[in-house]
Amino acid sequence: MALATTSLDTDSRRVSGRNWWLPASIVLLIGAFVLGACIGPAGRISSANWHLIWSVRMPRVALAALVGAMLSIAGASYQGAFRNPLADPYLLGVASGAGLGATIVFVIGRANTNGWLIDPLPLAAFVGGLIAVMFTYMVGAAFGASSSARSSITLVLAGVAVTSLATAIQTFVLYQNNDVIREVYSWILGRLNTATWQDVRLVAPYIVISSIVLLLHRRQLDLLRVGDDEAASLGMQVGRVRLIVVIAATLGTAAAVSVSGLIGFVGIVVPHAVRLMAGASYKRLLPLTVVLGATFLILTDIPGRVLTHGAETPIGVVTAFFGAPFFIVVLMNKRLSQ
Numbered sequence: 001m002a003l004a005t006t007s008l009d010t011d012s013r014r015v016s017g018r019n020w021w022l023p024a025s026i027v028l029l030i031g032a033f034v035l036g037a038c039i040g041p042a043g044r045i046s047s048a049n050w051h052l053i054w055s056v057r058m059p060r061v062a063l064a065a066l067v068g069a070m071l072s073i074a075g076a077s078y079q080g081a082f083r084n085p086l087a088d089p090y091l092l093g094v095a096s097g098a099g100l101g102a103t104i105v106f107v108i109g110r111a112n113t114n115g116w117l118i119d120p121l122p123l124a125a126f127v128g129g130l131i132a133v134m135f136t137y138m139v140g141a142a143f144g145a146s147s148s149a150r151s152s153i154t155l156v157l158a159g160v161a162v163t164s165l166a167t168a169i170q171t172f173v174l175y176q177n178n179d180v181i182r183e184v185y186s187w188i189l190g191r192l193n194t195a196t197w198q199d200v201r202l203v204a205p206y207i208v209i210s211s212i213v214l215l216l217h218r219r220q221l222d223l224l225r226v227g228d229d230e231a232a233s234l235g236m237q238v239g240r241v242r243l244i245v246v247i248a249a250t251l252g253t254a255a256a257v258s259v260s261g262l263i264g265f266v267g268i269v270v271p272h273a274v275r276l277m278a279g280a281s282y283k284r285l286l287p288l289t290v291v292l293g294a295t296f297l298i299l300t301d302i303p304g305r306v307l308t309h310g311a312e313t314p315i316g317v318v319t320a321f322f323g324a325p326f327f328i329v330v331l332m333n334k335r336l337s338q
Contacts, residue, residue, distance in 0.1 A: 072293025075267025101128025265323030
């Protein structure tokens with residue numbers, strides 16, 4: 001127990017001189033907002049086109065910030081909760097469940113649901129993601145072991161199984177309805193070009209509440225870094241904390257992907273980039289991942305607007321283009337840590 005506490009204190013002292021990262025990242029986020037507002041099809045900001053910029057470009061920037069922040073903090077929280085540096089926000093099946101829900105809506109036809117009070121696409125994606133994670137937890141609890149560490153491994157394996165099942169069902173549905181493949185594929189690659197203020201208002205409460213809950217559990221995630229047994233010996237209810245973290249991260253992630261589609265690499269790349277810069281302590285890691293995650297997605301959304309003519313490059317392609325090489329470099333240098 002003394003060794004575990006000493007390890008955490010040593011890490012805190014090692015990064016004590018890096019407190020400037022948070023104010024610097026906030027300045028960078030403000031710059032990203034300005035840049036995101038200045039670049040786009042509406043032209044330069046002026047009194048003549050301000051309304052167009054406010055109603056078209058700014059919702060896109062705001063949604064990118066919300067989604068990027070949520071995916072980043074969810075990825076970091078999953079990595080801490082499961083002590084797995086390769087964990088991402090889609091670990092327990094939320095992506096496959098959301099994809100299946102969205103696919104069903106595309107097959108039914110959104111034109112047939114015009115009279116609905118709520119757009120069925122984000123609703124189906126949100127519900128599908130939550131159902132997939134609930135099913136993962138049911139399977140993990142049914143076959144979990146008495147050891148907390150082994151139970152978390154079982155939960156991860158259950159997530160892999162549920163993801164495979166949902167993906168298989170989605171593939172079968174698409175095979176039977178190949179006329180919607182293009183629409184589904186566009187959604188899977190992620191998209192922010194259809195963002196509206198309604199989308200921002202729809203997901204903001206879920207993302208804000210989920211992020212606050214995760215930020216309030218920074219100390220507990222730091223304790224989990226030294227192991228479940230050591231954390232329990234320090235008085236922490238490991239199973240309860242892990243469940244709260246997973247629920248909060250899942251709820252926020254499901255809300256984010258319901259309006260943006262599936263955007264990969266954000267939840268892995270941003271937390272590890274922050275670790276390289278500011279250390280592994282979750283006291284600093286989570287606030288920084290929120291700010292830099294928002295910044296990352298705003299900036300990576302910009303190239304997709306200008307790289308091609310007539311059609312935008314999907315945001316998921318851009319994040320993979322930047323994120324995958326970074327992740328490979330981190331892996332090769334063996335600097336992947338929790």
